Amino acid sequence: MTERLITHLRHVDLAVPDYDKQLEFYTTMWGLEPEIAEDGLAFLAAAGSPEQYSVRLRRAEEKRLDLIAFGAATSADVDALAERLLADGVTLVTRPERLQTPGGGYGFRFFDIDGRTIEVSADVAVRRHRKVEEGEAVPVxxxxxxxxxxxxxxxxxxxxxxxxxxxxxxxxxxxxxxxxxxxxxxxxxxxxxxxxxxxxxxxxxxxxxxxxxxxxxxxxxxxxxxxxxxxxxxxxxxxxxxxxxxxxxxxxxxxxxxxxxxxxxxxxxxxxxxxxxxxxxxxxxxxxxxxxxxxxxxxxxxxxxxxxxxxx
The missing domain is CATH 3.10.180.10 (2,3-Dihydroxybiphenyl 1,2-Dioxygenase, domain 1)
Structure with a gap:
């Protein structure tokens, strides 16, 4: 097995036709916190996580999985993984670049074998998170x-x-x-x-x-x-x-x-x-x-x- 450059799971991004209903569910019922929610795009964080968001909702005409995002330790690892995938014939959606999503960072996107969009990033700012207290039934x-x-x-x-x-x-x-x-x-x-x-x-x-x-x-x-x-x-x-x-x-x-x-x-x-x-x-x-x-x-x-x- 080649060197492991992905360190952890960051977030899952969903496209949803009824954006308002989904936003209500994931915040009021599921227990995520809306960090940013405007213009049909919502970034929802888990209270105990240093990740900027755990779920992204995007208003769209058709339901789909937009992407799954993973973390890498350094920008050099992001570059190395992108080069490895290119050499192996994997289709890159974007080359490594500065990210415009909350927390910034440096990353790229590619298609997996089934056509899902996968993102890998590093240097994303750590979110101000907290310890979830006893009895709090919200996602960590x-x-x-x-x-x-x-x-x-x-x-x-x-x-x-x-x-x-x-x-x-x-x-x-x-x-x-x-x-x-x-x-x-x-x-x-x-x-x-x-x-x-x-x-x-x-x-x-x-x-x-x-x-x-x-x-x-x-x-x-x-x-x-x-x-x-x-x-x-x-x-x-x-x-x-x-x-x-x-x-x-x-x-x-x-x-x-x-x-x-x-x-x-x-x-x-x-x-x-x-x-x-x-x-x-x-x-x-x-x-x-x-x-x-x-x-x-x-x-x-x-x-x-x-x-x-x-x-x-």
Whole structure:
């Protein structure tokens, strides 16, 4: 594996037809803070995160995943990664340049193998953040993003070869074969995962809560608010993290989680978990069964933004 130049996940950017409804959901219900919200563009921060924002919403005629952004340690690493991708024939959307988004920085964008726009940046100003207090049921940070792919083996190979992500674990089913791959770019069990799906789309975006109590309080707030629950509450085996999945107003799945496993990368060996075993999907046995309803909701709508860079 080549040198790992990506350090962490920064933010996920969504294009949404009903911008006002989405903004209301992600602030009032989900618990993100609007750093900037004007002219149909909102940058929403997680209270405990030094990242300038964890979610960007953009008003658009059609729903899509605009981009997924990652961090690098230095501008030199940004340049090195861009050169590496160019040499490997990866399509760059932009060359490394100064960024005009909140916090500035230096970065570039490219298409992954499925046509998603990916951004990598360094030297972004640290946001003034705070310690999330006991009982506060608001996201601490963006934890991970899971993507659907009709050719997940190729997508996993792309992220492993070009971006040096490492495989943590894989989910399989006796009839369907391997179905989900968990990939890490630091010691956390996964920053991204690739799921086998019928089309390219966002599977879900996950947000870390302070602890179990805050995770359950947040889950309860959404249930009382009438937000459609897809799956949970429970605890996965792969990653050992808690999960409660809900749908935002445009049908994107978003998750509250906590206690994602931190690995010793020198000694870790990936598992192949059979998710027909109920203990694999939910160690607690408290969530609704992992069946067709959950899978169908997680497929999301086909992303029509593939190989089309977002306008901002």
């Amino acid at each position: 940070k963006l934890s991970h993003v899971v993507m659907n792919s009709p050719n997940p083996e190729a997508a996993v190979a792309f992220y492993s070869k070009h971006l040096s992500f490492a495989l943590s674990d894989t989910l399989m089913h006796p009839r369907m074969g391997e179905m989900m791959w968990f990939l890490r770019t630091n010691r956390f069990h996964h920053s991204v995962a690739i799921a086998r799906g019928p089309h390219v789309s966002l599977h879900h975006a996950s947000f870390e809560m302070r602890g179990i109590d805050e995770y359950m309080r947040g889950t309860g707030r959404l249930l009382r608010g009438g937000i459609e629950k897809v799956w949970g509450p429970g605890r996965h085996m792969a990653g050992n993290n808690t999960f409660s999945y809900f749908l935002d107003p445009h049908g994107n799945t978003v998750e509250y989680t906590t206690e994602l496993e931190v690995l010793d990368e020198d000694s870790w060996h990936p598992h192949l978990y059979d998710f027909s075993d109920p203990m694999v999907t939910d160690q607690w046995g408290t969530a609704n069964p992992m069946e067709e309803f959950v899978a169908r909701k997680s497929f999301n709508d086909p992303d029509r933004g593939c190989f089309v860079a977002p306008p901002v």
